[in-house]
Amino acid sequence: MNVLLLKEPNDGDQGSDPYNQEMTNVGLRATLLPVLSFKFVSLNTLSEKVFQTEKYGGLIFTSPRAVEAVKMCLGDRREEWERIAKDKWNAKSVYVVGKATAALVRRLGLNPLGEDTGTAEVLSRAIIEREDTGILPLFFPCGSIKREVLPVALRENGVPLETLTVYQTAVHPDVVKNLTDYFAAQGPPASVAFFSPSGVNFCLQALRGLAGEQLARIKLAAIGPTTRDAMLAEGLSVSCTAKKPTPQHLAEAISKALK
Template identity: 40%
Template sequence: MNTLLLRSAQENDTKDKYQESFRETDVDCVSVSPIGFEFINLETLYAHISHPEDHSGLIFSSPRTVQSVALCLKKHDENNEWDARLRDEWNKLPAFSVGTSTGGEVRKLGLHPVGEDSGNAENLCRIILEAVKSGSKPLLYPCGTMRREVIPKTLQKEELPVTYRVVSSAYMITFPSFRTRTTSSMNIKKRRGPRSEPWGTPMERERSFDIVCLIETCCFLFVR
């Protein structure tokens, strides 16, 4: 059976746990994301990154948020302050991250992830609360427009100061573009047998499609 996963593919060399689970049951699959992302507010983010002394650490909840730091450095670190001093200064502070993929991106920055094996945002919050006390300088939390509210609500409840900066914005991929990407993925995999089934995470199903686009996509996948 051939399956199309409506979700973002793994963003680094780590094996995709969803695809691996399907393949263990002899289901071939390919991931195609129905949503796209763009980085925003990078100059504002760099204004914070350039002043580690004003913060008590970093919080990264996805690989994309780490990538936003790398991109803001590329665009705005004209004097190479990151290599000269900022990396060392940030390494004196914890870089809290959830997930091995996020941790891998943190290492690419030259930082050391804390909590990457926590498994989820709830467990990461426990690690943060053990390490950072109320009254400390704010934690810097780059986040996206599709962030979950677990970290903000938990830390706010404990009166832990956090500086939030939205650094990525999600948008729905229009149907013609999505159809092109889907067809390309299907052709590359040279699929045979039953046609693909749309599937994805609850967040992507909820936020990525309006009903018309979803109907059109389903019709395309099953009729072609």
């Protein structure tokens, strides 16, 4: 059965994407279509801050894009990062949400905490339990449409936080064309998986137009509770939600829903 995953393939390669691999493992044929595009911003400011370790009590990453932004900032200061800054950050707390973000953080040489938390809500509780209100602010590079759950929770519990928007999210310029081409070639898939509230907002109208009445027969899947809630808010019937935001858990959820 065909499954449509509304996300960009890792490294632009469908075959090596872990979500594709896990779908294959459970007997499904997956196609990944990007629905979001990203523009990095404030990189000069970010470049300064990642080397100002003495000003912060730790780091928070809730998306792979934020880690990519930091990687872009290292540039010709990579030696300084490896020799000095990396170890200074590792002496503090480096918090992450999700295994994909954690993997990228490790590539920077940092030791992530919280990769199994799965959501910003759960991570915020873990931070509040670990951190004292008297610490230096945690530095949180983030996207332009981040949810306010984590900042609000930390602020209400007295944990200092400094945020910096380092990327902006927009609809992918080819999302309608790519969806139209997919439906023309493959027809309606057995399941469609959404990976973010933005993805729901940006492609739902096109998906409804292409699927028509057959949308009711498509098993709609969510990568996590935040995305599920966005789908429900749009009146969609959510067939399954991954227990954790990982390729294996999503594949298991979709496979079960399709039986």
